[in-house]
Amino acid sequence: MSILNVEHLSHGFGDRAIFQDVSFRLLKGEHIGLVGANGEGKSTFMNIITGKLMPDEGKVEWSKNVRVGYLDQHTALEKGMTIRDVLASAFQFLFELETQMNEMYEKMGEADEDEMNRLMEETGVIQELLSAHDFYMIDSKVEEVGRALGLSDIGLDKDVTELSGGQRTKVLLGKLLLEKPDILLLDEPTNYLDAEHIEWLKRYLNDYENAFILISHDIPFLNSVINLIYHMDNQQLNRYVGDYDKFQEVYAVKKAQLEAAYNRQQKEIAELKDFVARNKARVATRNMAMSRQKKLDKMDMIELAAEKPKPEFHFKEARVPGRYIFQTKDLVIGYDDPLSSKLNLEMERGEKVVLTGANGIGKTTLLKSILGLIPSLKGSVELGDYLQIGYFEQEMSQDIQTTTLEELWGEFPGFTQYEARSALAKCGLTTKHIESKVKVLSGGEQAKLRLCKLINRESNLLVLDEPTNHLDVDAKEELKRALLEYRGSILMVCHEPEFYEGLATRVMDCSQWTTRL
Numbered sequence: 001m002s003i004l005n006v007e008h009l010s011h012g013f014g015d016r017a018i019f020q021d022v023s024f025r026l027l028k029g030e031h032i033g034l035v036g037a038n039g040e041g042k043s044t045f046m047n048i049i050t051g052k053l054m055p056d057e058g059k060v061e062w063s064k065n066v067r068v069g070y071l072d073q074h075t076a077l078e079k080g081m082t083i084r085d086v087l088a089s090a091f092q093f094l095f096e097l098e099t100q101m102n103e104m105y106e107k108m109g110e111a112d113e114d115e116m117n118r119l120m121e122e123t124g125v126i127q128e129l130l131s132a133h134d135f136y137m138i139d140s141k142v143e144e145v146g147r148a149l150g151l152s153d154i155g156l157d158k159d160v161t162e163l164s165g166g167q168r169t170k171v172l173l174g175k176l177l178l179e180k181p182d183i184l185l186l187d188e189p190t191n192y193l194d195a196e197h198i199e200w201l202k203r204y205l206n207d208y209e210n211a212f213i214l215i216s217h218d219i220p221f222l223n224s225v226i227n228l229i230y231h232m233d234n235q236q237l238n239r240y241v242g243d244y245d246k247f248q249e250v251y252a253v254k255k256a257q258l259e260a261a262y263n264r265q266q267k268e269i270a271e272l273k274d275f276v277a278r279n280k281a282r283v284a285t286r287n288m289a290m291s292r293q294k295k296l297d298k299m300d301m302i303e304l305a306a307e308k309p310k311p312e313f314h315f316k317e318a319r320v321p322g323r324y325i326f327q328t329k330d331l332v333i334g335y336d337d338p339l340s341s342k343l344n345l346e347m348e349r350g351e352k353v354v355l356t357g358a359n360g361i362g363k364t365t366l367l368k369s370i371l372g373l374i375p376s377l378k379g380s381v382e383l384g385d386y387l388q389i390g391y392f393e394q395e396m397s398q399d400i401q402t403t404t405l406e407e408l409w410g411e412f413p414g415f416t417q418y419e420a421r422s423a424l425a426k427c428g429l430t431t432k433h434i435e436s437k438v439k440v441l442s443g444g445e446q447a448k449l450r451l452c453k454l455i456n457r458e459s460n461l462l463v464l465d466e467p468t469n470h471l472d473v474d475a476k477e478e479l480k481r482a483l484l485e486y487r488g489s490i491l492m493v494c495h496e497p498e499f500y501e502g503l504a505t506r507v508m509d510c511s512q513w514t515t516r517l
Contacts, residue, residue, distance in 0.1 A: 002025055004026040007061075022058070022236065029210065029211055046187055071187060107119060141178060148200055182211070220498065276289045312478065316455065316459070317486070318460040327345070335374075354494050354506070371389065400437075408449070447471055451467075
C-alpha cells in the first residue's frame with residue numbers, strides 16, 4: 001500500500017535547480033536510505049514532502065490519516081520547556097481529548113436526558129481512545145525513553161535551551177519515537193549521538209514495523225538498518241534494492257555501461273560527420289551524405305553527468321611550537337555548575353588526541369575552556385609557546401546574510417576574486433554554491449566553507465569539534481587523508497571510530513572525569 005506519492009517534482013533556489021521532474025512512491029514498511037553528495041537536495045526533499053517548502057512544480061500526496069514524524073537538523077526548542085515537557089508533548093492530541101472529555105462532564109450537571117445520553121456516549125468513546133493509547137501510562141513511557149536515550153542522567157526537568165547539540169537531538173528523537181508515527185523521516189539522526197545511543201537507535205529501527213526514510217552519511221549505520229536506497233544525483237532520484245554497499249556496486253556498473261555507450265556513440269557521430277563533410281558536395285554521393293545527416297539529426301544523444309568536484313584539503317602549516325601544547329592545573333570546567341572534577345591534563349607537540357564520550361558531558365566545553373573562549377570555574381590552563389590555532393566549531397550561525405564568497409573574503413580580505421573562488425572550488429563547492437547565500441547551503445556545504453577558512457590559514461594546532469558531521473563520504477575520506485598528512489598537532493572531538501582509527505595517537509574517554517554520569 002502506498003503511503004506517499006510524489007509526481008513530477010521540480011524545485012530550485014534562484015537559478016540553481018535542485019530537482020527536475022522527480023517522481024517517488026513510498027510503500028508501507030519500506031526502510032529507505034536517502035543518499036547523495038552534499039547539496040544534492042536531500043534535506044530540501046524532506047522539507048517539501050513534509051509541507052515546510054512548496055515545490056516549484058509537481059504534487060505531493062499522502063494517503064489519508066497518515067501520521068508523519070520528522071527529525072529535522074534545525075528544529076528550534078522553546079525556552080522555559082523542560083525535557084519532560086517536550087517528550088510529553090508527543091501525546092498532545094491525547095491531552096486535548098482529555099480536556100474535551102472534562103468539558104463534557106461539566107455539561108452533564110445541567111443536561112436533560114437526551115443530552116445526557118449523547119454526552120455519556122461521546123465520553124465513553126474518548127475514554128476508550130485514551131485507554132487504547134496508554135494515556136494513563138504516559139509518565140512511565142516518558143521515563144522509559146528518557147532512560148534509553150540517556151536523558152535521565154541529565155535530568156528530565158532541565159530547560160531544553162541549556163542542552164548541547166547532541167542532547168537536543170536526543171530529546172527530539174525521543175519525542176518522535178513516543179509519537180509512534182506511521183512514517184519516520186530522519187535527517188542525520190546520528191550527528192552528535194555517541195556510540196552507545198547509535199547502537200540503541202540501530203536496534204529500534206531494525207524492530208520498527210512502519211516505514212522510514214533516513215538521511216545519513218554514516219555508512220555502517222545506514223547499512224545496518226535499511227533495505228532500499230534512493231540516490232539523489234544530478235537533479236534525479238533513482239531507486240536501488242539492497243543496502244549502501246550493494247548500491248555502490250550496481251551504480252558503478254551502471255556508470256561504466258553509460259560511459260561505454262557514450263564513447264561508442266561519440267565514435268559513430270565522428271564517423272558520420274566525417275562522411276557528410278567529405279561527400280555532401282559531390283553529386284554522386286550527395287544522397288548518401290544527406291541520409292547520414294538525417295540519422296545524425298534524429299539521434300538521441302547520450303549525456304554524461306558532469307563530474308562532481310572532489311574536495312581537496314591541504315592544511316597550511318605554521319612554525320614548530322614549543323614542546324607542550326597545553327597543560328591544565330586543577331581545571332574545573334562548566335557554566336553555572338561544574339561539568340568536571342579537577343583536571344590535570346597535558347598534550348605534547350605532534351600528538352593527535354581524540355576526545356570521546358556521551359553527549360553533554362563537556363567535550364565542547366573543555367575545548368572552549370582550553371582555548372580561553374569561555375572562563376573556567378576553577379584552576380588554570382597554560383597554552384604552549386608559538387601556538388597558531390585553527391578552530392573548527394560544530395555549527396555556524398543560521399542568521400548569516402552574506403554569500404559564500406563574501407564570507408570567505410571577510411576572513412581573507414587580501415584574496416583576489418580568482419584566489420577566493422579557487423580556494424572554495426578546491427573544497428568541493430561549485431560556482432552556484434559560491435554565489436549562493438550561506439544560509440541556503442546544506443549542512444555539508446557549510447562545513448566545507450568552514451574547512452576552507454581553516455586550511456587557508458597557517459596553523460600548528462587544529463582544534464576540531466565534530467568535523468565529520470554533515471560531510472559526505474568523499475569529503476570525509478579526503479579530510480582524513482589531509483589530517484594524516486598534517487604535521488602539526490590535533491585535538492578533536494569525534495563520535496565516529498572508523499574516522500579516527502589510524503589517525504589518533506591517543507583517545508581520551510571524557511566520561512572518566514565528567515560529573516554528568
